[in-house]
Amino acid sequence: MRARHLVVATALAAALAAAAAPAPAQALKMPKVDFEYDKEADFSSFRTYSWKESTEGAADPQMHTRIVWYVERELEKKGLKKAADGKGDLLVWYYAKGHSGFKGTPSTQEGYLPGGAGQLTTAVDFKKVTEGTLIVDLVRASDDKSVWRAGTDWVTIDKKRVDAETASAVRMLIGKYPPPKP
Numbered sequence: 001m002r003a004r005h006l007v008v009a010t011a012l013a014a015a016l017a018a019a020a021a022p023a024p025a026q027a028l029k030m031p032k033v034d035f036e037y038d039k040e041a042d043f044s045s046f047r048t049y050s051w052k053e054s055t056e057g058a059a060d061p062q063m064h065t066r067i068v069w070y071v072e073r074e075l076e077k078k079g080l081k082k083a084a085d086g087k088g089d090l091l092v093w094y095y096a097k098g099h100s101g102f103k104g105t106p107s108t109q110e111g112y113l114p115g116g117a118g119q120l121t122t123a124v125d126f127k128k129v130t131e132g133t134l135i136v137d138l139v140r141a142s143d144d145k146s147v148w149r150a151g152t153d154w155v156t157i158d159k160k161r162v163d164a165e166t167a168s169a170v171r172m173l174i175g176k177y178p179p180p181k182p
Contacts (some may be wrong), residue, residue, distance in 0.1 A: 031169065035150035035176045041140065043110070043178035048088035049080050052139060058096040063166070067096060070167050071136060074174035090147070091139040098132035101153070130162055131155045134169045138177070151174050
């Protein structure tokens with residue numbers, strides 16, 4: 001009888017220890033920026049830019065206006081000026097797509113039953129998220145050839161943060177311009 005109490009007490013202690021263990025810290029995951037560029041292009045020769053018409057911009061006119069403003073602000077920080085009239089040295093084009101939906105995060109936990117038998121349980125935590133993709137492309141105006149392109153995907157769980165996430169995505173993308181010298 002005493003051995004049985006010892007087994008139950010050990011199983012109970014193990015279950016309490018597992019429940020009291022601190023949860024792993026949530027890792028901060030920054031969006032990944034993918035970029036490519038023409039390694040033979042002389043980026044120091046580009047001084048001005050203008051916009052290239054695109055049919056693949058943001059569907060929402062307000063979002064389109066904000067993306068254009070964010071891109072122009074970041075390009076000016078890099079020393080590029082918007083051409084007053086006509087074509088600039090570079091033509092700027094962007095692609096944006098976003099949608100809202102549910103995203104699930106699975107988790108697994110092991111529980112112990114009296115007598116030493118383990119039980120594995122899986123749960124999925126669903127959250128409503130807004131996901132977006134943004135690509136910015138810089139095309140040489142003289143030959144209409146892409147010389148620099150960067151893109152990223154981002155996710156937010158707060159629809160009110162879409163504008164801030166978009167601004168951050170543009171800042172990260174243009175942060176890769178000009179590319180490192182080979």
